Amino acid sequence: MKEVKVVLYGIGAIGRRMASALLEKKWAKIVGAVDIDPNKVGRDLGDLIGKKPLGVIISDDPDAVLSEAKPHIVVHTTTSYLRDTYPQFVKILGHGVNVVSTCEELSYPYVTEEQRELAEKLDKLAREKGVTILGTGINPGFLMDTLVITLTGPCIRVDRIEVVRQMNAATRRVPFQRKIGAGLTVEEFKRKISSHEITGHVGLEQSIGMIADALGWRLDEVRVEPVEPVIAERPVESEAVKVPAGYCAGLRQRAMGVRGGEAVITLDFRAYIGAEEEYDAITIEGVPTIRERISPCVHGDYGTVGITINSIPKVIKAEPGLKTMKDLPIPSATPSRA
């Protein structure tokens, strides 16, 4: 495999994990790093991730980094919403550089008219520049869409699909535990939902859209239910958060793809401290019915880093344009250093 020059755009918790993982890949070389955080700008990326200096200085000027480093691809990890990431993508593609991003809405950017318009512009620009842009991640990007679609492959007929991801938030980063409202009263939880401080999981609509598209299903409606608190029945805790009984341990969120009045695709996402079982379960009802389960559930951070990095060679090799995971060859791990 030829050496791939990578620029990291976004050096948050996930961006730093991307950096560490890329250092273990002999086929990859980190040649630049972009972040706007003044506490990071000017620092060596290696220092920041607790390794030896890499000679890669974090910059807040993506144009300068892209012009000088001339990467094959940007690994982009800034925010979830296409409205915010769109100008960043335009800039990167404008330099004739491929993109793989964890932006949730990019994983299947055809859910709203606004997203579709932005996606079409990105697709056009990428084609003009002869490069490819992909949104991926563990979820959306793999567990509730790519893997689901793959498991319909042996089915002569598919009637209904149900997917559950249940994780014990105690095993995850503390900011994630806060983000799902663990430790709040139910009142506080509801207030933070209203004020959009708690947004829930971003991606259910994208995953439903991708599944329906892959199966050639026309849905009448994608219904996203309100985020619900999961209330602790007994006291539970993580290393960082104590949840008394009656308080919020985390959240649950469901979305359905509806056709002819029936929920033909149901996605059910549950993340809370004290979940007794952790799993990713997929049921394809049809001929044959396929009941699949990954247990424990795939760790979100590792999984996101893995699928993103492993997509790099496929993005570089793909035809130009905006792609989704259903357009690319089957996912596969890439070789690590011996």
Next chain:
Amino acid sequence: MKEVKVVLYGIGAIGRRMASALLEKKWAKIVGAVDIDPNKVGRDLGDLIGKKPLGVIISDDPDAVLSEAKPHIVVHTTTSYLRDTYPQFVKILGHGVNVVSTCEELSYPYVTEEQRELAEKLDKLAREKGVTILGTGINPGFLMDTLVITLTGPCIRVDRIEVVRQMNAATRRVPFQRKIGAGLTVEEFKRKISSHEITGHVGLEQSIGMIADALGWRLDEVRVEPVEPVIAERPVESEAVKVPAGYCAGLRQRAMGVRGGEAVITLDFRAYIGAEEEYDAITIEGVPTIRERISPCVHGDYGTVGITINSIPKVIKAEPGLKTMKDLPIPSATPSRA
């Protein structure tokens, strides 16, 4: 989806199931059928599968069928071995027609030098004719290779892979039960192994080869262990076969991909009457470790028909040449009639 004209080549048990399943797909039209069995030649395909006549008369002359029917693709289900199917593929590709085949050795035809040479010739011919040829099926083709590779997608590192397929042969066709030696004495089983009347599962080497290739692993050796009888500890039976205690209930077969003296890929195939649990289990040891299980196991016949038919649009759309499942977009079910 545009109508796809299909010729069935091979009208055995699987070919007949392909025909029935294709009739449920509004995007497919069966325009021809080829078989050498004198009891089938001249009969209407619809009659043969217990449906109303289709106006498709089974012929033993593939050239005539392909010239007249001008299909987009041939669904090929004759035998497991590339040496035997090679001239059939040459004929079909020569007519400028795409091929999807359940020939086990075609699923990854790079295991022996002889197969590789035949595969290279098929690839060249397909490119010349601007068409695509793919070998697939439930196993090899999906459960022990495509799905395994897909599940490595979220892994930052993969150390070892273990796959088990365990099925209760009582749920399968009677010829399959006979093929695995159910009801024989251990002596008879061994004699039939020696005489190649029992061959075991064809495909473990192909699946290991495809996994290693997808992961960029160079194996020192692929070791296929001798087929072992599974001996009934207590009397077991299917509707068709009674197995006294001490007799063979079926077989077990293992194969390993070895690197540096260590089995880094292990495939374990077990098919016997009375298996208490039926499952397809995949363990990817690495970062993160992923433990996946489909339970009950995917029914082999349905799954083979599903994955083969669902591959048709992908084969037609693919670039010309000989492809394997790891080269194509992720599998997905195709729409059925409403």
